[in-house]
Amino acid sequence: MKKYYISQLKEGTNLERVPFVVLKKSIGSNRNGRSSLTLTLGDRTGSILARRWDDEGKDISIGVVYEVSGRVVIYNNNTEIALDSLTPASQFDPRDFIPQSPRNSLALLEDLKKIAETIEDQGIKDLIMLFLKDERFLKNFLLAPAGKMIHHAYIGGLIEHTWEVCKIALTAGEMYPEMNRDLIIAGSILHDIGKVDELTYSTQIEYSTKGRLLGHIFIGAMAVRERARSISSLSPSYLQQLLHIILSHHGDYSTGSPILPMTLEAETVHRADYLSAQVNRFYNILKDKPEERWVKGDNLLGRQLYKGKIKNLTVEEIIMSEIERLEEEE
Ligand SMILES: [Fe+2]
Ligand SMILES: [Fe+2]
Incomplete structure (x- = not known):
């Protein structure tokens, strides 16, 4: 600083x-x-x-x-x-030049690691830990934004979004025990890892050449495929289903997915991804506006939003509520 x-x-x-x-x-x-x-x-x-x-x-x-x-x-x-x-x-x-997530990225990473520890299948767990214990990967994963403009477009946005997707998807997973919890956790954590290479963030957020040419969905799937080669304990069927979650997580051809979600877990991660992105997008549009007013959404949203009485929390308040919540969970 x-x-x-x-x-x-x-x-x-x-x-x-x-x-x-x-x-x-x-x-x-x-x-x-x-x-x-x-x-x-x-x-x-x-x-x-x-x-x-x-x-x-x-x-x-x-x-x-x-x-x-x-x-x-x-x-x-x-x-x-x-x-x-x-x-x-x-x-x-870069945090001196680009806005930063209000959440504590390290605390979110620790929470993700704790969740990953509960994965039962050894092969899936080994794969996730290969990412979550790789210092070089983590350096970028903790700082990267999740987008240039629409949602979580700030330093630490990617880990914040990834954590939200994982928590939302797991909540759905608890409601539907027929889903494979291991795939939900791993799919959520891995779904956007390609963004580490898709975006650059020194003084402003931009797409890298690699990001423009390949896109984070393909980059992420390739990174997982690459790392999975060294894990003999990972079943080919699980690897295929994880790649399917990454490739289909945008849910539609028009939004960049080359394939549509075809498993319960892929559909769940896709919906969790959409919800996390959309809530963040709404909040960013509404947070600085006067109370109880209709607010024009961004151009892609194409609708007005009603602010009502949403809480305008300070960064410190968000961090405190986060710490309290994590303590309650323990
Ligand atoms: Fe994505
Ligand atoms: Fe995402």
């Missing part, structure tokens, strides 16, 4: 190598012919102008993160940064 965010900057604040992303760049000159470089700098809390005289900013690129030194001044009634220096940041935390 960095020392200062844009929303905290006040006249007189001294900045020393604080990372910001360059959003815009323009070169101007005054009546005396002095050139001035004007940048719009951004982070997850907003944007601010930054200026330096006698500079044409030839080495400054848009979209790149720089460590900025300078001081915050008032110029033409605006708060802006008088720049001393900018150096390209060799590393930075």
